[in-house]
Amino acid sequence: MTTSAHGRAPVGPAPENWAGPVPDPLTDPARTRRIGEPMPRLEGLAKVTGRIKFAAEHAYPGMLYAALACSTIPKGRITALDVADAERAPGVVLVMTHRNAPRMNPMPGFGSDPKAGGFDTLPVLQDDRVHWNGQPIAVVLAETQEQADHAATLIRVGYAPEPAVTSWEEAVANGTAPTTIYGGPGRRELGDAEAALRAADVSVDEVYRTPYHNHAAIEPHAATVLWDGDELFVHDTTQMVAHSAWSLAKIFGIPEERVHISAPYLGGGFGGKGLWWYQVLAAAASRLAGRPVRIALTRENVFRTVGSRARTEQRVAIGATADGRFEAIIHTGASATSRSADLSEPFILPAQCTYAARTFKLGVEVAYLDMMANTSMRAPGGAVGSFALECAIDELAVKLGMDPIELRLRNEPRQEPIDGRPLSARNLVRAWRAGAERFGWDRRNPTPGAVRDGEWLIGMGCAAATHPYVRSPGAAARITLHRDGRAEVEVAAHDMGMGTATAQTQVIADRLGLEPHQVTFRFGDSRLPGLVMAGGSQQTAAIGAAVAAAHRELLAQLLKLVGDGSPLGGLEPDQVGSLDGGVAALDDPSRHESYADILDRAGRDRLVAEAVAQPPEELTARSMHSFGAMFCEVRVSSVTGEVRVTRFLGSMDCGRIVNPRTAASQFRGGIIMGIGLALTEELVLDDRTGRVVNASLADYHIPVHLDVPEIDLIWTDIPDPHAPMGARGIGEIGITGTGAAIANAVYNATGRRVRDLPITPDKLL
Amino acid sequence: MNPFGYARAADAADAVRLGSAPRAAYLGGGTNLVDLMRRNVVAPATLVDVTGLSSAIEERPDGGLLIGAAARNTAVAEHRAVRARYPLLARAILAGGSAQIRNMATVAGNILQRTRCPYFYDVAGSRCNRRHPGQGCDAIDGHNRDHAILGGSPACVATHPSDMCVALAAADAVVHLRGARGARVLPLTELHRLPGDHPEIETELEAGELITAVELPPLPPGAASGYRKVRDRAGYAFALVSVAAVLRVERGVITAVRLALGGVAPKPWRARTAEQALLGAPADPATFRAAARTELAAAVPLRHNAFKIELAERTVTAVLADLAGEAR
Amino acid sequence: MRVNGAEVEAAVDPRTSLLDLLRETLGLSGTKKGCDQGACGACTVLADGERILSCLALAVQYAGREITTVEGLAGPDGPHPLQRAFIDHDGFQCGYCTPGHLCSAVGMAAEAARGVPSYVTADLTADRVVLDRDEIRERMSGNLCRCGAHNGIVAAIAATYAAGPGERA
Structure with a gap:
């Protein structure tokens, strides 16, 4: 690689097709300075001093x-x-x-x-x-x-x-109907899974239930x-x-x-x-x-x-050979929905991508109730689907007498399990091994109920986490480069606490060869370019691709401005990149001219480049998912059935991490919502009237500080060559796998298998 | 919230005078009343602020304590004598609400707080005999996981939410009252009423009558005491079941015991049946468990709360076992 | 009433909560409304140094009191050490529960300094409170956070106060 005097290489235009063989130059650590830094939130001081204004805090005469x-x-x-x-x-x-x-x-x-x-x-x-x-x-x-x-x-x-239909049982009795998953198929099959299940050496076949959940922002x-x-x-x-x-x-x-x-x-927000x-x-x-x-x-x-996450009833059946190879994965069931909108829970998402199996039968149906339209909530499908799937795998491991991590590793796929798409930077095995070592999994006693400290039974559990890589079409960005070398970047994106603005400022600084203080990222306004929803954990990729497209356009415009006297004269856009506050030749970074000089010489105060991100072809060409291995230790009171999560480790594989500080907070946030899903959260609708019974934060129990242990995190940090900056989504994955890891730890602690969430004390008496 | 007038009482006599106005209500810390008013559950015409009344915590000649009704929950829990001599009370108060709520809430307000039954709170959409006599109860055949297993009636199965009152009940506390007809005292266990046919009448207080103080007699010498609360999350939640107990064990035999349960009944539940079974019996888990069973033999579970019987038995057994260990 | 050191006079509807007085009448929107029913802690302010829920406080009842909100935590030398610690430890994401957490923690430190025990304090008669993680978590459990910044919040509070309870309060 050719580098500048500072040891860095110019950042050239991003690929025209993210599915292709050429990765984003920013996946290369040698080209980045700010990506990977734990930069504090830009709006931190304004938030801790109460100066940020929220929607209900604007007053007009x-x-x-x-x-x-x-x-x-x-x-x-x-x-x-x-x-x-x-x-x-x-x-x-x-x-x-x-x-x-x-x-x-x-x-x-x-x-x-x-x-x-x-x-x-x-x-x-x-x-x-x-x-x-x-x-x-x-x-x-x-x-x-x-x-x-x-x-x-x-x-x-x-x-x-x-x-009116106001009870789940009545709705199911009325018959469930097939549905779609964001317009895609709600049913996926490979081979004859029921026959393979019947013929399998060992199998589990259980029903898991999850209640309505409220976002409770x-x-x-x-x-x-x-x-x-x-x-x-x-x-x-x-x-x-x-x-x-x-x-x-x-x-x-x-x-x-x-x-x-x-x-x-x-x-x-969390989807609500x-x-x-x-x-x-x-x-x-x-x-x-x-x-x-x-x-x-x-x-x-x-x-x-405002709608909530829908309740679900899921059957998971897994058939395996005596040595633990999956012969069949069946994951079917139904989720509640209203007639006026169907954002049912696509709980088969984890089963589609996490394990290899000879046969599959996956399907989501809906049961209609006369209720408030439900909606997506953090990791739709994944949060509740991973609970069912990953508990079933734990149950199968018990039947096989096999370590549950070993069972999972034995069924690691070499391609997308059902449609055969090639995997993109999947390093879940590495995450499992690193996590098991850090957590001390080898100290787990596989016999349930065997570890006790006074009245408290202690257990360990694990589960895989997964969330699809998403990048919706339509994201756009506008870069305004000023004569003094500052850049404004505008995207109709959002920062509801994820750290979007901070992380994107780091990315933009690296892409444009600027310092973060020279970059202003504007967002959260419908008059800004493009269409980016803060959903699907897609903003890092969607904004990243939009800015990359605008950067390509900016380089082209800059080259048009340089004259023959410029060291850049005669170069094509694909031959240059951003470096040190200007443009440099990719193969000879000493051929460099600063943005200020280019604009100055051209007599321009500013330069505006706007572009729409390339269509997300990588989504259909590759199997791209974030993964994680979740480890947890619980203590369960043998007197009262109270469960306390005492240790938790997330070993994540989500591509490159842009900002370790805000990323850790995102992972922890998901995991903590997962603790709520596992132990405390249940929105109750009165069967007779369909009316929410616990319509308050006193009665709808989200975790409090005392429910939350210190959460340890590690990550592979291996760039995904088909994602902008090599970074896949991180915002939702934390809630996936967590419910199952806790439920599996409760089983290990007590020998009790709770298949309907939340695991409240009454279920463990 | 309906419009209302506000008056600040200078002393107890002033409060009783102001409180005799039609539809007047006494306002302490407001942590329950303001919420009830905002949700239209109650609509007083006048609020008489009684936070200026005595909040003193005084030593009594008999070794007990007299706690002014306006004392904040935190002030009681942090008081040296309470921490040293009534650990069940300090612990119970600290188990209730949040620190912010305990800093606001008064002792009398805590005692007179209303049930947290969600149907009681849902004025527009649910029926409640406690709120609207004769309307019917949506909890009995509804979602009743948090409701009473003891002391309920066909009219109402709501629970009393206080932690502090459970400890006061076990501590043989007495409330000092003052009304238009003068002053009187009442054991705390006799202050709250069971719902029967009239759940809307929650206490023995007469119209305009005010709690001025709570008196704690000394606990039996040599007795240990404690409070344990079981809830759906680790903190800041109402009790599924709670247990306050005072226990003295001498030479392996129980020579003094007082036991009260929270989260299981429309009032703080003094478990006198269990106490009878315990007194004079050997202090061992089998005795504790059997006594708890005796008390809970009268329990009438609803559709979603049968678990509270087993949970209460186990928690009583564990608390008594802990105290027996301490007392030895 | 004094708010953040300044005398304020306002004629209020008796129905007006201290929270709405701050947010609507005085324009101090740093104090947040999360539930308006005492279940989330977002509205926590200090009244004469004690943490309270301003949503359940009728403004008329607080006449003559000294109220401190998040806007009043900073000193002449800049932000309160706890505010800096929240930034350093990433003790927030969306920032909506943050003002309540900050005021609550300042009040909590003062309580700990004067020896107020908590439900998890093993020895209720101990003179000194050791603000370990469990004590901080229990004492802060009246402040909900949905983004899941709990670890950072506890770390920030521990870094500010655990060394000596209340020494910087």
């Missing part, structure tokens, strides 16, 4: 406060609606119901168009129909929040209820809405600014460019922050009232009007 009244039946019609007392209450400016709400188009359902962002497709407050228990039926606007909240309680409603959903003529401005808390803007434009029948959404910071009813209601009410409106959902509103 004349702003009104909104409160919701919600249905108390699951299905039927509103037959009486008395709003007179509410309208007369002090401070009330407007009570909006289906009678006086402006006519609006239905929400464009997510997936129905590349830009569609609605997580529900029902018309919002357009008729007298009730579709779920908790559906908003009126919005009150008042001068203060106290006045609005009080007036909302004065609305009197009469209903004509209709028969600490910031409740909120929006501050202003109309200026037919132009709509929204301070929102959303993981999809561009999708939301396009969808709101469709709903109100106005051009897309007349809707402007700003959401630079979110108080957590998209386009729901509240933004539409606030915008409609604001239009009617002719004043700005703030809608800040109460915590109860969040539980009743």
